[in-house]
Amino acid sequence: MYKIEAIIRPEKLQEVKKALEEKGFYGLTVTEVKGRGRQKGIKLQWRAGEYIIDLIEKTKIEIVVREEDVDELTDCICQKASTGKVGDGKIFVMPVKDAVRIRTMERGDAALGNGKI
Amino acid sequence: MYKIEAIIRPEKLQEVKKALEEKGFYGLTVTEVKGRGRQKGIKLQWRAGEYIIDLIEKTKIEIVVREEDVDELTDCICQKASTGKVGDGKIFVMPVKDAVRIRTMERGDAALGNGKI
Amino acid sequence: MYKIEAIIRPEKLQEVKKALEEKGFYGLTVTEVKGRGRQKGIKLQWRAGEYIIDLIEKTKIEIVVREEDVDELTDCICQKASTGKVGDGKIFVMPVKDAVRIRTMERGDAALGNGKI
């Protein structure tokens, strides 16, 4: 099992989600994050001083899938989330040892509820 | 070392936290997330268009523990976080190579401050 | 590749970010989290009952880097994020199998855009 962690533009979330759904991948977790990549920072000012904003709002999607689904999914996400401009984001793939469905205590692939299972 | 990543119902957080505490697991990190699982989506409408809400608010708990504590903890979380209804959530277990306590720069199990150490 | 997950004090974020930048590590993702460590909880009260607050606001920084950069980075973060008091936080290091730059679909180290590459 692997966890796919995709950091994308917030406005691309709907599209990515829909594409995943169509491929049968319902289960996912979404977090609002901020990220810094290739962009330069922007200085912000307020009455008592100044600070630098180089963190842009991004959306993180986490999907745990079986090993064999990883490539299909990363491709799918790349395709949907890409605009071709700096700031499109990154995907990271991480090993997962086990998954548990809390409701039923099922373990392993059966717990994922994702993909062709 | 493993990281236990549990995605649970927000209203179960207090209970789970308390149970972990009683077992001696104080250290944990909590993130507000949104998730999609088995539920169907809901269409939302506003003046300038419509969008689909299929993301329900969830709470993610991350706990890094020694390998030998993993099973005890996942069982404990399952028990406390379960209502038996769709939406109870998932637990993922991921390998962790190392841990560092920033204050002291201790490394490894000693840095966790969790479990029977 | 490894993911460095550092949970630090929010007010240390600027400093840490700046230090990373100076070392050439631009890419990072930031999440607002809450955490419990060694501190005791605080009971909160409102008109219809009471609840316990033991979760303090923290900031999570995630940086994916090549294996050879891990030690340099964890040291750097420890140094900048530390105040010497309880609550300084933790760093966890996790294996990452692969990285993809969404815009270009580059994979592996080249996708990181971090460190001496």
Place this chain on the structure above:
Amino acid sequence: MSDISAADTAWVMISTAMVMLMTPGLALFYGGMVRRKNILSILAICFATLALISVQWVLIGYSLSFGSDISGFIGGLDWGLMKGVGVEASSYATNLPHIVFSIFQMMFAVITVGIIASAFAERAKFISFLVFALLWTTLVYDPLAHWVWGGGFLGRLGALDFAGGLVVHISSGISALAVSLVIGKRNGFREYTFEPHNLPMTAIGTGLLWFGWFGFNAGSALSANGLAANALLVTNTAASTAALTWLFTGWYMDGKPSILGMLSGAVAGLVAITPAAGYVDVSSAIIIGFIAGLVCYFAVLYRSKSNVDESLDAFAIHCVGGVLGALLTGIFASSIINPAIRGGLISGNITQFTAQFISVVVVLVYAFTVTLIIAKIVDAIFGLRVNEQEEYLGMDITQHKEKAYA
């Protein structure tokens, strides 16, 4: 238009606007206390109340409340659709264009329904609330307003209710209790805590309520005179005293001074001084504020430990505070402040106290009973409550397909 005073007209028009603002204020006051997923539905309920009761009032409500008396129980429909309600003065206020009196009263009908709305928080079907609101204002508010202010039997009995302790607060508070009994507890009640999602919103709401209440109470003098000024002073004094009393009581009991407590205390004081504002002096206002702050604190404490999920404590604050105010008016009313009356217990006039007591009981019984019936009927026909899944997802999405915060 001989006796019409432009100054009084200006004062009551601005008071009308201020009382109007109380309903959005109430929406914020309540809205801050609900969970994030239900905030829009509270706002929707309150704004819909403003729109709906405004229309009901011009169609029939004003006439039912203040139209020509029918055996002391209800007004006739002669003023339906505001027919005959024009720029000439009415017998209710010979110094004001009739329209001014009627629209000032309208805002009281609106806010009263707004207070009950809290009992529907976080679990009611929107449609059912609308039907309930329409029935309630027609069958409970309009008669009560008539009984006390419109020439009905409680007024004739001599009941004093300056700005609506009986008509507004007791009636809405006890009705909120009745509704909460029919609609039932929220899922998870006493299992896990419901954290208020935005207390600063509750604070803004309290600020607007306090502001509007000056129009509510001092406007009820229907004239820009010393009586109005006294009402303004005692209103502010009772609110302040009650806020401090609740603050310190809670501090003593819980160990910490709660801002939600202080805000609740202010509202409790405002409620309790409402029936008394035109009859008591500033020392009495301090006593009334003190008692209201103390008693309502314990009423809320008791309610929150009970098994009744009257979620935003309209009963414990508005009904309990209103009862206190109505009875204390019977004690502290003074003919020095208001020469038109004979005074209360303290002036040796036991009749006044009896009149107050009887009125309180009558309003409690009538409002509770009729509300229970209305709620049961609406429940039977429309279902008062959403299903468990909808309640879990929240009213905003399931009732309104909207999300409060992106």
Place this chain on the structure above:
Amino acid sequence: MSDISAADTAWVMISTAMVMLMTPGLALFYGGMVRRKNILSILAICFATLALISVQWVLIGYSLSFGSDISGFIGGLDWGLMKGVGVEASSYATNLPHIVFSIFQMMFAVITVGIIASAFAERAKFISFLVFALLWTTLVYDPLAHWVWGGGFLGRLGALDFAGGLVVHISSGISALAVSLVIGKRNGFREYTFEPHNLPMTAIGTGLLWFGWFGFNAGSALSANGLAANALLVTNTAASTAALTWLFTGWYMDGKPSILGMLSGAVAGLVAITPAAGYVDVSSAIIIGFIAGLVCYFAVLYRSKSNVDESLDAFAIHCVGGVLGALLTGIFASSIINPAIRGGLISGNITQFTAQFISVVVVLVYAFTVTLIIAKIVDAIFGLRVNEQEEYLGMDITQHKEKAYA
């Protein structure tokens, strides 16, 4: 100072304050609907409008609008810097200190520019907005105010515009459309949805607007009398009716009752009753509110399906609502409500309707054309719009170097 009435002075001063509060109210109303990254820029635009137009008004605006008439088209500069505008009454209101009339009118100029501001939402350069606002108020608002209220040709034609259907709402609504055509669509328009970031903020804004509108419409009677009272009543009635109409129409069409819909409906009703408030009775107000709620609902629906990104629907609500109101005034105006007029179509006076119709067309054409020209010129010189990268990052950071929420 013989005829000056202290009561009327008090009433119009407080009305002034209430209309002033509408601009912050508008800022919140709009602010809740934009994305989180652009909220400060909307607030900045609205507060800057308040400051800028206030200064323009005392310098030249008042004089251009209400100064000595120059061939029916514009006022002279004799009252520049408020010279000669003092505590004595003016011919515009013999019962008020001249200052009071002028500052009451000032707030109308302010809010009008505030309404157009919405067309700049989420993509305009701040500097360009400021320049535009200054030109617009001078070249569009001031002439229009003069034509209708300041002794100009539309007023002489007999056009009725009690509180600003023509001068405020049509002019700003149609201008917002013109601006949106020049400034162009937001990036991502119709590609992904723009969720309103804080609907409770929009609700607070609506509450303040509703409150302020009482000063806007009832204050426009310039006297604390029955006419003001009638304006208050019909304003509240039309707002309520329109809110309910939109709520139920949307409910029927979309399947769910939207709170944003209800709030928009309230504003639509308030807009439509604005020109009529001093001329129609409560039954007409219900009809006007109903039509406004219904038509503006479909106007917004149609606009949102069109390719025009008039982002916050100032056109569909203020222009459409204003046109409805102006024409319906020509139908429902009644000499019973206002003896100073002859009445509308329904009283058999077709001239009134014609006057209304002509005025509507004149205002539409003039405002649209001149706005288009101003917008093009500002665009050519300063660039109306930020670049794509800045739009992506949001106005708050890129235009103001500030972040709304930490």
Place this chain on the structure above:
Amino acid sequence: MSDISAADTAWVMISTAMVMLMTPGLALFYGGMVRRKNILSILAICFATLALISVQWVLIGYSLSFGSDISGFIGGLDWGLMKGVGVEASSYATNLPHIVFSIFQMMFAVITVGIIASAFAERAKFISFLVFALLWTTLVYDPLAHWVWGGGFLGRLGALDFAGGLVVHISSGISALAVSLVIGKRNGFREYTFEPHNLPMTAIGTGLLWFGWFGFNAGSALSANGLAANALLVTNTAASTAALTWLFTGWYMDGKPSILGMLSGAVAGLVAITPAAGYVDVSSAIIIGFIAGLVCYFAVLYRSKSNVDESLDAFAIHCVGGVLGALLTGIFASSIINPAIRGGLISGNITQFTAQFISVVVVLVYAFTVTLIIAKIVDAIFGLRVNEQEEYLGMDITQHKEKAYA
């Protein structure tokens, strides 16, 4: 009651309500600038001020300030608990019920303490603030109000202070500085930035302040007349000019137009025009606004680079703005605007300027010294400040056991 004017009564009552609303407005203005973990404590401090000072005022404050003069320094206690303060007029305003004058003044006492509250932001013990507030209002505010307005020596000297430049703004601003010196810097000051947690909240607060300030300044005419109208006009003009001045100055200095700057500028303008509102014309208001915007901008800049953590800049805005206003009144005051005075420097009356200057110095010295002593005493007995751990966790949790946002 022969001379009492209903119109003036209405005007001052509504002004009272508007000034009352300024304290919640101030709470929001400040609340938006603090960190998320401390927002409730700011709200708690401001609402507690409203409650506490209201009660102090009716008990002794009014009498100390306006009661029978004791050698020019303080009022007697004859009006304690409002004894003798009734519906008849007082010598302070023969056109108003005495109660109206006293409650209007009450709201000034409240807001003044609210301004100082900002110096306690994010680090004070709640109990210590309450004790401080009670001592301060009794030992600083009440005497100063007496000196200037209550028949005391500064009034007799001829000092002009229309609505409270000396009594309200200088006194509170300089006292905030004194408090901040005693209480010390927040942890992390100049180490890391404190981002304002909710600037839209600050904007709402500014809107309410601006609105309320019309009551503050125009209400201070104590009559609905041309003088009030002039005050309204110059207030709005100075606020607008100062907002623009600060906006553009900051734009020039920092490269970007800051909305917080514009809002701060508006407040600075409102402060500076406060003492002058009843004495200057609109051109002078523009100059006063311009100077206030410019000077207060640099005062804030300087303060923020200094080592003094006067966290929300009550000193740099209220004290500096108040001093400017008081002195500029001595320059621009005009007997054309207010026939009751002889005019300022510009009318060739150097005495007026001297009187202003002396008053400023007296108020600065007195308020600073006494506040320092009070703060030290409260610090010694209760400890002004929470411990480091508590400060880190935030006031909301540690002082009030409450969380602002769920």
